[in-house]
Amino acid sequence: xxxxxxxxxxxxxxxxxxxxxxxxxxxxxxxxxxxxxxxxxxxxxxxxxxxxxxxxxxxxxxxxxxxxxxxxxxxxxxxxxxxxxxxxxxxxxxxxxxxxxxxxxxxxxxxxxxxxxxxxxxxxxxxxxxxxxxxxxxxxxxxxxxxxxxxxxxxxxxxxxxxxxxxxxxxxxxxxxxxxxxxxxxxxxxxxxxxxxxxxxxxxxxxxxxxxxxxxxxxx
Amino acid sequence: xxxxxxxxxxxxxxxxxxxxxxxxxxxxxxxxxxxxxxxxxxxxxxxxxxxxxxxxxxxxxxxxxxxxxxxxxxxxxxxxxxxxxxxxxxxxxxxxxxxxxxxxxxxxxxxxxxxxxxxxxxxxxxxxxxxxxxxxxxxxxxxxxxxxxxxxxxxxxxxxxxxxxxxxxxxxxxxxxxxxxxxxxxxxxxxxxxxxxxxxxxxxxxxxxxxxxxxxxxxxxxxxxxxxxxxxxxxxxxxxxxxx
Numbered sequence: 001x002x003x004x005x006x007x008x009x010x011x012x013x014x015x016x017x018x019x020x021x022x023x024x025x026x027x028x029x030x031x032x033x034x035x036x037x038x039x040x041x042x043x044x045x046x047x048x049x050x051x052x053x054x055x056x057x058x059x060x061x062x063x064x065x066x067x068x069x070x071x072x073x074x075x076x077x078x079x080x081x082x083x084x085x086x087x088x089x090x091x092x093x094x095x096x097x098x099x100x101x102x103x104x105x106x107x108x109x110x111x112x113x114x115x116x117x118x119x120x121x122x123x124x125x126x127x128x129x130x131x132x133x134x135x136x137x138x139x140x141x142x143x144x145x146x147x148x149x150x151x152x153x154x155x156x157x158x159x160x161x162x163x164x165x166x167x168x169x170x171x172x173x174x175x176x177x178x179x180x181x182x183x184x185x186x187x188x189x190x191x192x193x194x195x196x197x198x199x200x201x202x203x204x205x206x207x208x209x210x211x212x213x214x215x216x217x218x219x220x
Numbered sequence: 221x222x223x224x225x226x227x228x229x230x231x232x233x234x235x236x237x238x239x240x241x242x243x244x245x246x247x248x249x250x251x252x253x254x255x256x257x258x259x260x261x262x263x264x265x266x267x268x269x270x271x272x273x274x275x276x277x278x279x280x281x282x283x284x285x286x287x288x289x290x291x292x293x294x295x296x297x298x299x300x301x302x303x304x305x306x307x308x309x310x311x312x313x314x315x316x317x318x319x320x321x322x323x324x325x326x327x328x329x330x331x332x333x334x335x336x337x338x339x340x341x342x343x344x345x346x347x348x349x350x351x352x353x354x355x356x357x358x359x360x361x362x363x364x365x366x367x368x369x370x371x372x373x374x375x376x377x378x379x380x381x382x383x384x385x386x387x388x389x390x391x392x393x394x395x396x397x398x399x400x401x402x403x404x405x406x407x408x409x410x411x412x413x414x415x416x417x418x419x420x421x422x423x424x425x426x427x428x429x430x431x432x433x434x435x436x437x438x439x440x441x442x443x444x445x446x447x448x449x450x451x452x453x454x455x456x457x458x459x460x461x462x463x464x
Contacts, residue, residue, distance in 0.1 A: 034306065036462060036463070057307075057308055063302065068300070070298070084304065084309050086224075
């Protein structure tokens with residue numbers, strides 16, 4: 001249930017989609033990818049209506065629960081999805097190295113740890129160098145070191161020209177985004193840069209900024 | 221639709237099977253073991269000659285129905301289907317990929333059961349063997365197609381397994397194995413007339429008759445093949461790009 005959302009995701013940047021669980025982040029991301037039944041409104045992605053066939057090669061999508069085949073090895077998973085996307089032959093090895101999962105290439109999905117599964121799902125989304133990456137909670141359940149590595153990877157991808165829309169319910173990850181969209185109960189509370197958000201709420205802490213936004217909305 | 225994606229999908233499904241050796245062993249060996257059991261239970265060469273082809277008809281259907289309904293249900297619940305629907309994969313690519321992979325598995329299954337029946341168990345087929353294999357394969361495809369379709373109506377693996385007797389038992393009871401179809405009460409005969417398994421069993425009987433495959437055989441084969449295509453198309457309708 002999303003209400004009157006209007007926002008734009010700038011190209012070549014990491015945009016964070018933040019808000020508590022159940023606020024509509026996943027629904028919004030699925031609408032962008034084109035797998036959500038949308039009852040009204042317009043979603044335009046890379047200049048085309050969301051869900052159009054031409055977009056399917058240009059968007060990489062990774063769901064909250066890692067959608068990889070548990071009864072295939074990581075590499076077999078990547079090879080299959082690469083074949084579906086028509087990605088270059090060496091793409092599976094490339095994305096494995098980028099998410100730091102090369103050691104587990106021949107491990108079955110079922111034997112991976114939660115963090116490894118997450119990265120395997122992320123690797124699939126990176127196949128074929130999509131222009132837009134939609135990542136639903138890609139760092140959930142990861143240790144701080146891995147989280148930092150993945151955020152560095154997101155910024156490298158953005159520098160190469162990709163656009164990233166990354167959701168999280170952890171506010172300290174917000175500081176790593178160039179732009180933030182804060183959602184609560186299906187409504188946008190803020191659409192700003194982290195600094196802009198801090199300035200507007202007169203606090204240096206983004207968690208505090210979020211709480212003040214909610215109080216502001218309640219008072220209005 | 222894309223041949224490359226269909227073949228990649230079939231290869232992926234066979235690779236999944238390869239990692240699950242126990243399932244492969246069960247799929248390949250069980251029909252043969254049941255055939256051997258049937259032989260010793262009946263203990264009469266002529267009666268065995270009548271029942272063995274029915275078993276060759278029922279087993280590929282049964283096993284492929286089960287395997288496909290569970291496999292596609294997993295695909296729906298694990299999120300891999302959603303991932304594929306966000307990719308340039310046609311719905312028929314996925315369905316034909318499943319049909320191809322499990323059709324191949326059915327070939328192995330039928331080949332072993334048939335080889336053991338013809339040699340060790342002394343099954344006598346007067347005509348050529350290919351009509352028999354053709355019907356068994358069509359049965360496997362029908363099972364795959366119906367499995368895909370039925371998996372859309374199950375939320376859990378428990379439910380999917382329970383659908384098997386629902387689809388299977390009426391078709392076997394009304395298929396003319398226990399009581400010839402012409403001797404059933406009219407209502408049951410009408411129901412029997414619209415169940416694809418009735419024609420599969422009939423086609424198998426024609427295939428094993430010493431007259432060899434004739435016009436009636438081809439009519440039955442066309443009906444079974446048509447049912448498989450219909451189930452596949454209905455299955456395609458249940459695969460949605462957008463879900464709530």
